[in-house]
Amino acid sequence: MAKCLEPSTEYDKRYLWVDTLLILLIGLNVIALVLHSIEAIEQVYYQHFIYFELLSIAIFTVEYAARIWSCVDTPYYQQQAGSNMQKRLHYIRSPLAIIDLLAILPFYLGFFIQTDLRYLRVFRLLRVFKLSRYSRAMQLLLNVFKEERYSLFAAFSVLFIIMLVAACAMYTLEKDIQPEHFSSIPQAMWWSLVTLTTVGYGDVTPVTGLGRLFGGLITIVGIGMVALPAGILASGFSEQLSRRRQFFQLALDQAFKDGKFAEETEPLLKRLRAELGISHTEAAIMRELMEKRYQTLHFNDTAGR
């Protein structure tokens, strides 16, 4: 059964079908949630929304159970030690399984807890995160975020401290003239956040001369606050790229270890190139540079004999 749910090296049509259907269902769920909030539509198709919700819950519940049941057949868990039960308990605690659970849990909780159903409905949006299973580019993004988490955290700490300072200063400068906007520091924080992030709604703006002088300074600092994460992420993406290139270089070095290209490594290099997302041109250039280097070394070697 795992073959329908998890990718495998052997091409499996059923796997592709089940995946496509699940992605489609998630998309329909999001559309239904959005349409449901429009009163005119909700009043007419009220019944249809309930039927669709029940169908979705049924399918997602079956999917969740099937994934837990079949997780032991995936290559990752086959290599792990432990009984099938232990593996399934381990899988249940993985992020992807938790997202799957959160997608259906609010519905079942609705039976036990008496609450405003409209608030519960919002949690259906969690289903959109089920998509994260399918995108590889998004996993690259997450990787960059993970690698740069300390720098990004520091950048947002700086943003937070500057926001506090700006809010305090503006509270002091403008609270007498605009008590409706700057009567407390938490209120002034709204202005300082909207300004530092360069969103600038304009619902709250300084009006005194001193307030505008200081506000102008904060808009300039805001440029830096936007530039910091851009710079950190740019550096993170470049690093990911250069690391993948280094990794491919390593494989190339291995292929050239006898001084000339080992033909039998060709298919392995091809697969590695695709997996690392290195372009054809790039790989060809790297290989040719390698060949030149070994020719030179060989030349010296022969001359030195």
Added chain:
Amino acid sequence: MAKCLEPSTEYDKRYLWVDTLLILLIGLNVIALVLHSIEAIEQVYYQHFIYFELLSIAIFTVEYAARIWSCVDTPYYQQQAGSNMQKRLHYIRSPLAIIDLLAILPFYLGFFIQTDLRYLRVFRLLRVFKLSRYSRAMQLLLNVFKEERYSLFAAFSVLFIIMLVAACAMYTLEKDIQPEHFSSIPQAMWWSLVTLTTVGYGDVTPVTGLGRLFGGLITIVGIGMVALPAGILASGFSEQLSRRRQFFQLALDQAFKDGKFAEETEPLLKRLRAELGISHTEAAIMRELMEKRYQTLHFNDTAGR
């Protein structure tokens, strides 16, 4: 005839003239379209706009026909197999030919379909895309976009999901207090898009305490949403640059393959340098570094004899 329309290695004055005239005509078409929308001008020069439109259509139609007819003489299609008819049919389906067709099609469709002419007029703007044929720097931009398309798509998927979550949350928090702005999720999406992109019109803003707390969080996330594509594109441009440098290095390696610079490769390297957009200084430094390396190897080589 192809000589007037497509660039060739031999300098052809007629080609330059035709190109300049076509670029000029596209520019005039854009200016005419913009002026046409100003009522005061339109009422006075109504007749002139019609004459100019007819002239433009005539020239663009001739250009389109000429390009299809002469495409078989271009170097690219001369290397391809197949009859002239097949080549022309292939050319018609190329992006550049489709843009050329779209530039004139609305006019001819106007004869068959009865519709508000003013809406048709907007399609004339498509003519501006005919310019993409002429700019090489824009092709570099497109290249970077193409290489980074998966990362950019993932970034915009993240933006879309966060926009949905923000709209749902704000709809729940503010729909009772501001029913005119947050009465449905699609309406709340307008706010969340304007905030996440840091545009921040200010026509819709949260007013409740909880709404502003969450809204503030979304403005911070907005910084990340702006930083992501900036980071991806910065890494993409750097990669393009380093790849071109590697390519030039490869050519240099070839030129130095006998241990010293082969003078006959000089003109080839010059052309390559210009094509890859590597500066004079850069190329000179790379070559000198190369020379030093070979001198050292030669030195060792002699010592080892």
Added chain:
Amino acid sequence: MAKCLEPSTEYDKRYLWVDTLLILLIGLNVIALVLHSIEAIEQVYYQHFIYFELLSIAIFTVEYAARIWSCVDTPYYQQQAGSNMQKRLHYIRSPLAIIDLLAILPFYLGFFIQTDLRYLRVFRLLRVFKLSRYSRAMQLLLNVFKEERYSLFAAFSVLFIIMLVAACAMYTLEKDIQPEHFSSIPQAMWWSLVTLTTVGYGDVTPVTGLGRLFGGLITIVGIGMVALPAGILASGFSEQLSRRRQFFQLALDQAFKDGKFAEETEPLLKRLRAELGISHTEAAIMRELMEKRYQTLHFNDTAGR
């Protein structure tokens, strides 16, 4: 006593405890400052705020005195020449000690100078900067800012000059139509800053045709003004990264100096890797690339014998 305040190689539980408590106290101070500004809360808990302030001042004063007293026992000052008194005087002038002083000074000054206490209160926020002692990622940010200070200063100079030009031009173009917003250049500066930083409140916007044409131009220039620091910081972070990699490479070179890996350098490399923030994968790839290179050289060497 220094063991409780400064990090040391030997793991010291008391050090960790004191640090955690101090960080907590700083956080509570910030929260108290923010809550204090909300009138409803201030009126009820007025007394509590005073008690908490007195307690904080007491602890921070003890901390300040303890740090000055014990600074001579830190590794840095033990290596310095001079008497203990000289070392303490030197420490008092260090940025971290000045921040510590500024955190308590306003309170003591309040006894001597008669002023509005609410303004003095804002200075309590300076305590948040005491946190900079504890974050290593923030020190990386500061390092990048320090390295790129000339470029960033130039970028902000360009911003300043363009802001001046934009304000002058808009003052000339709009002062007759909107005298309430553009009656003087300093007033027009508010508009030009808000526009160039892409904040765009919308409280002041050009309304004449010529004003909007010029204003549109300034919005485009604003993109460049945001892009400049982003580009400078991106390049700065990349440089930091490549320098740390080069540094690790240097240590690797040292470890391989006899042509094969010296096992005894293993723990040193491990610590260096952690300190430089280089990932496990990265370090493993670099070491393997090193090994390949030496194998090749060894191969040539043997052949040349």
Added chain:
Amino acid sequence: MAKCLEPSTEYDKRYLWVDTLLILLIGLNVIALVLHSIEAIEQVYYQHFIYFELLSIAIFTVEYAARIWSCVDTPYYQQQAGSNMQKRLHYIRSPLAIIDLLAILPFYLGFFIQTDLRYLRVFRLLRVFKLSRYSRAMQLLLNVFKEERYSLFAAFSVLFIIMLVAACAMYTLEKDIQPEHFSSIPQAMWWSLVTLTTVGYGDVTPVTGLGRLFGGLITIVGIGMVALPAGILASGFSEQLSRRRQFFQLALDQAFKDGKFAEETEPLLKRLRAELGISHTEAAIMRELMEKRYQTLHFNDTAGR
């Protein structure tokens, strides 16, 4: 006389004095211009502004004449062929000399042309560009802009085309509902520029459902428009940095050309390091890496004997 105006290798106190005074005078001119526009100040100090203007014009005229007269003594022009008159004519046409002329020309033109003096006054701001002579970091910025001019031009062309398309579409969608904001394409351009640059004043926003759908799309495209120049400039700054590093590497290679460091090149390397803006740490790492490489080669070399 050139010694007071142009930097020279020999330290000249008079040169420093004249420069500082000129920079001060430019700063005072900018402040005077800004204060002059404030009516309350202008009415009281009217006479003083005129005196200061006359003094500034006198000094700048003398400076302009002195620079033209003494340009022949600068190292650059001493190396050039041609008579002193030819050199001076050549200098007059250089960008820096033109800026110097523009700083005083409006005043002298005022005698011949009868026009509103307040408009002429704005041109005094051109004097601020005289500062560009003194900043080296700004010359680095200009260099990056110059190197990336084609990419930046392409990016702004894309911005222009998308702005046109957005304006046309919004004009079609909203002109009937908001004739006061979208009655013509040039009027709609104001909205599309303000949105694409993420400034987002909010004075003009779409109100129809279709208009907001399309407007939301344009805000997303706006993120890309901001990211493009950020990416281009980030890559440009990185390239400048790596080129300077390559250049220093070249000099190091030269210093090591006999297999070990040539001590006599030490001062040259020091000056080069300072000129290229490479940090001490960076330079030390590069040199040590170099030493290791030569030790290894030497080791092989000895073994091969």
